Amino acid sequence: MSARVAVIGVSIAGTTCARLLTDAGHSVRLFDEPGGIGGRMTTRPVEWLDDDGIVHHSSFDHGAPGFTARSPDFVRFVDQAVRDGLLARWVPVVAPGSHTPLDVATLWVPVPDMSSLCRGMLSDVSISPACAVAVLRRDNDGWRVESAGAAAAQGFSHVVLAVPPQQAAPLLQPHRPDWAQQATVLPMAPSWTLMGVTTDTELAAPTWDLAWPTHGALAWVVHATTPWSQTYLETPVAEVQAMLQQALAQLLGRPLTWHHTAVHHWRYASVPRADASAAATGNCWWNASLSLGVCGDALGGAGVEGAWTSGRALATSVIDRYRAAPAVAGLTAARAC
Ligand SMILES: Cc1cc2nc3c(=O)[nH]c(=O)nc-3n(C[C@H](O)[C@H](O)[C@H](O)COP(=O)(O)OP(=O)(O)OC[C@H]3O[C@@H](n4cnc5c(N)ncnc54)[C@H](O)[C@@H]3O)c2cc1C
Incomplete structure (x- = not known):
C-alpha cells in the first residue's frame, strides 16, 4: 500500500518532494495556481509591437536569474539535471563597476526556460496546473483540497505545503494554528522587478549580462533592492514602474525609449541570507499524526x-515514517481518526 499525497506548490521544493515520493512508490498529485508552475523560477513571455506595428515576442526570467550549488548532495542533483538536459551552466558577463553578490563563475539555469527544471522532473507525475488551493479539510476520508469553494480533489493520506510561509499560514490555521502563527513571522524579503524592451542599442546588444550598482534602487538590471522594495511595497504599480525606469536611465546615464514595460511585485521574493536559519527548523515541518x-x-x-x-x-520524513508505520501514516488510519 502506498501513500496518496497532495503537494501544493510546483516549484523546486514541491517538485523535489514530489519526485522523491514518486520514486519511493507513492502516488502524488501536485496543485498550483494558474501560471504558477516554477514559482519564483519562472519565465514570462510577452508580445509587443515595434514602431511599424510588427509583432515581436520576448521573454523575461523575472524571478531567480540563476542559482549556485554548494552542498555535495545538491551538486550531485545539479550534475544529474545537466545530464538530463534540464540545466546548463551560465557564466554571465558582469557590468564594469558592479559588486557581485552571486558567485557568477558557478551559476546554473534551467533550459530552455526557468520552469523547465520543474516540468522536466515531473514529466510522469499528475499536476493540476490551474488550481489555487484555498482550503484544506481533513475528515474520515482523509485530506480534501478545495479551490474557489469547490473540492478539487479528495482522499489524500498526506498533504505537503510547498508555498511561501505567509501563503501557507491560512491553509495551516485550522490544523496547526501554532505553525500558522510561526509562518506569518518567518522573514521573507520583497522585490519589485522591471521588465522592459527598449530601443537602446547598448541594452539591445549589451556587452554585459548582469549589473549590480553599488547604490540606488537597482540590484540587478531589473530587480529593485530589498530596502527599496520594502519602502515602496504598497506604492501603485504605475508609480513604481516610472521610478524603476528612471533609475535604470540614471544608471546608464542616458534617457531610454521603451517598446514594452511591465513590473512584477514579488511580495515574498527571498529569504534574507542572515535569517536563513535552516538548522533551527530541521529544514522542514512535519507532523506525523496529521x-x-x-x-x-x-x-x-x-x-x-x-x-x-x-x-x-x-x-x-514522509518516506521514513511510512516505512516504519504504513498503517498509521496511511489513509486507513486517517479514516479512524
Ligand atoms: C527576484 C528574485 C530573485 C531571486 N534570485 C535568486 C538567486 O539569485 N539565487 C537563488 O538561489 N534564488 C533566488 N531567488 C529565490 C528562489 O527563486 C527561491 O528561493 C525558490 O524559487 C523557492 O522555491 P520554493 O519551492 O520554496 O517556492 P516558490 O518558488 O515560491 O514556489 C511556491 C509555489 O507555490 C505556488 N502557490 C502558492 N500559493 C498557492 C496556493 N494557495 N495554491 C496552489 N499553489 C500555490 C506558487 O504559484 C509557486 O509555484 C530569487 C527570487 C526572486 C523572486
Whole structure:
C-alpha cells in the first residue's frame, strides 16, 4: 500500500518532494495556481509591437536569474539535471563597476526556460496546473483540497505545503494554528522587478549580462533592492514602474525609449541570507499524526538550493515514517481518526 499525497506548490521544493515520493512508490498529485508552475523560477513571455506595428515576442526570467550549488548532495542533483538536459551552466558577463553578490563563475539555469527544471522532473507525475488551493479539510476520508469553494480533489493520506510561509499560514490555521502563527513571522524579503524592451542599442546588444550598482534602487538590471522594495511595497504599480525606469536611465546615464514595460511585485521574493536559519527548523515541518508537512526556502535556507534541501528533507520524513508505520501514516488510519 502506498501513500496518496497532495503537494501544493510546483516549484523546486514541491517538485523535489514530489519526485522523491514518486520514486519511493507513492502516488502524488501536485496543485498550483494558474501560471504558477516554477514559482519564483519562472519565465514570462510577452508580445509587443515595434514602431511599424510588427509583432515581436520576448521573454523575461523575472524571478531567480540563476542559482549556485554548494552542498555535495545538491551538486550531485545539479550534475544529474545537466545530464538530463534540464540545466546548463551560465557564466554571465558582469557590468564594469558592479559588486557581485552571486558567485557568477558557478551559476546554473534551467533550459530552455526557468520552469523547465520543474516540468522536466515531473514529466510522469499528475499536476493540476490551474488550481489555487484555498482550503484544506481533513475528515474520515482523509485530506480534501478545495479551490474557489469547490473540492478539487479528495482522499489524500498526506498533504505537503510547498508555498511561501505567509501563503501557507491560512491553509495551516485550522490544523496547526501554532505553525500558522510561526509562518506569518518567518522573514521573507520583497522585490519589485522591471521588465522592459527598449530601443537602446547598448541594452539591445549589451556587452554585459548582469549589473549590480553599488547604490540606488537597482540590484540587478531589473530587480529593485530589498530596502527599496520594502519602502515602496504598497506604492501603485504605475508609480513604481516610472521610478524603476528612471533609475535604470540614471544608471546608464542616458534617457531610454521603451517598446514594452511591465513590473512584477514579488511580495515574498527571498529569504534574507542572515535569517536563513535552516538548522533551527530541521529544514522542514512535519507532523506525523496529521500527515501534514511544510517545505520551502523559508525552512531549508535561502535560495533554490535551500528550497531543494527542504523538499528533500520533507520527502525523507514522509518516506521514513511510512516505512516504519504504513498503517498509521496511511489513509486507513486517517479514516479512524
Ligand atoms: C527576484 C528574485 C530573485 C531571486 N534570485 C535568486 C538567486 O539569485 N539565487 C537563488 O538561489 N534564488 C533566488 N531567488 C529565490 C528562489 O527563486 C527561491 O528561493 C525558490 O524559487 C523557492 O522555491 P520554493 O519551492 O520554496 O517556492 P516558490 O518558488 O515560491 O514556489 C511556491 C509555489 O507555490 C505556488 N502557490 C502558492 N500559493 C498557492 C496556493 N494557495 N495554491 C496552489 N499553489 C500555490 C506558487 O504559484 C509557486 O509555484 C530569487 C527570487 C526572486 C523572486
